Amino acid sequence: MAKDMQQPELIMSELDVLRIERLIEKTPGLAKQVAHLESELARATVVKPENIPADVVTMNSRVRFRITETGKEFERTLVYPADAEKTEDSISIFAPIGSALVGMRVGETIEWPTQHGKSHVEVIEIVYQPERDGDFTS
Numbered sequence: 001m002a003k004d005m006q007q008p009e010l011i012m013s014e015l016d017v018l019r020i021e022r023l024i025e026k027t028p029g030l031a032k033q034v035a036h037l038e039s040e041l042a043r044a045t046v047v048k049p050e051n052i053p054a055d056v057v058t059m060n061s062r063v064r065f066r067i068t069e070t071g072k073e074f075e076r077t078l079v080y081p082a083d084a085e086k087t088e089d090s091i092s093i094f095a096p097i098g099s100a101l102v103g104m105r106v107g108e109t110i111e112w113p114t115q116h117g118k119s120h121v122e123v124i125e126i127v128y129q130p131e132r133d134g135d136f137t138s
Helices: 014-026 031-043 096-101
Strands: 011-013 045-047 062-067 073-079 090-092 109-114 117-128
Touching (some): 090 096
């Protein structure tokens, strides 16, 4: 995908969206921190968990991604905040990079906010996705 300002289409599980919205409602004082996430939720195409394509990042997915400006690659599991300390190499959905990754497909690039402006992240591979493995409740 060209690195223009157009953001990729997002596909999200209705279960993930419901859980994320509940967490936002239950966690006062997060307005600034989750503003980007809320805009991503608003523009996502929401589908039943069993209809999630195998190449889409969902909650509890293990994903390999690259920061395009540096070429640095990471492999992390996208988790809810309560699971961040329980899961090795995890990234919270409330972190800017976590909210950027959710709903993206392998091969797509998205612009996301950083402390120093904006950066671009590209999804390289989904190592594990619960829905792909038949777990529609994670």
